[in-house]
Amino acid sequence: MSPYDPSAFPPFAVTVDLVVLTVRRHALCALAVRRGESPFQGRWALPGGFVRPDEDLSSAAARELIEETGLCAHDPDSPVQANGAHLEQLATYGDPKRDPRMRVVSVAHLALAPDLPAPRAGGDANSARWAPVDALLAQGGYGREGEQATPLAFDHAQILSDGVERARSKIEYSSLATAFCPPEFTVGELRRVYEAVWGVALDPRNFHRKVTGTPGFLVPTGGTTTRQGGRPAQLFRAGGATLLNPPMLRPDV
Incomplete structure (x- = not known):
């Protein structure tokens, strides 16, 4: 049996790309960074980087x-947790031409988090921002006001689209929508998460009945809040259920 010779195989790199989703101003938004280096310098992309040895x-x-x-x-x-985010592996992307530098395989991850402050740029990015998902995936590409719209770098439009669809489907049958909420939230705030992720309007009364009637989904904290204006609204926290029975089915649009 001949010994294994690593030099007989072409080298390639492994990266991780992040689809980081949050709900800001009632819209589903993703974290985007503008690349400060080649390739695709000046183009918007998903955050990520090379896996260290x-x-x-x-x-x-x-x-x-x-x-x-x-x-x-x-x-x-x-x-x-208050300073935590849900993080899960999304999919692997390995088209030989996805990165012009060399053969790069990316293992994308999906992160869901409550509304966050303005991001800070790091690594090879010269700016970062939260941008509406619809704008990032627009047919003509994405650009801030006054700059030329261009497609996302690499294959990041496909990765983002896959991440959004994963989030949309998972909140149907799991309690994952609560990952977009603060530790204590109202039913109205949770409803706006579903509306933002699914891109539809939901009937408030039916929604309230469904989520409060689903075993293990929500737990009353005993507190109330007036941060939404009007009468005090009851506060809840995420319950122990990870799977919803019955599921929250996405309306047909």
């Missing part, structure tokens, strides 16, 4: 998340 994939994704957002990833089987 001493890292596994989940560690690399968690490191990139905290570098780009200041958020620590939490165990998806544990309650959401």
Whole structure:
């Protein structure tokens, strides 16, 4: 049996790309960074970076998340923490031509978090911002006001589209929508998460009946808030259920 010769195989790199979603001003938004270096210098992209030799994939994704957002990833089987974000592996992208530098395989991850402050740029990015998903995926490309619209760098439009669809489908049958909410939230705030992610308007009374009647979905805290204006609204936190029975089915649009 001949010994294994690493030099007989072409080298390639592994990266992690992050689809970081949040709800801002009742719209589903993703974290976008403008590249400060080649390739695709000046184009908007998803945050991410190369996996270090001493890292596994989940560690690399968690490191990139905290570098780009200041958020620590939490165990998806544990309650959401105030400074935590849901983080899960999304898919692997390995088209030989996806990166003009060399053969690069990207393992994309999806992160969901409550509304966050303005992001800070890091690594090879010269600016970062929260942008509406619809604008990032617009047919003519994305650009800030006064700048030319261009498609997202690499294959990031496809990765973003896949991440959005994953989020839209998962909040149907899981309690993942609460990852977009603060530790204590109202039913109205949770409804606006569903409306933003699905892109539809929901009937408030039917929604309230469904979410409060689903075992283990929401737990009353005993407190109220007037941050939405009007009468005090009851506050809830995420319950222990991870799967919803019955599910919250997405309306046909």
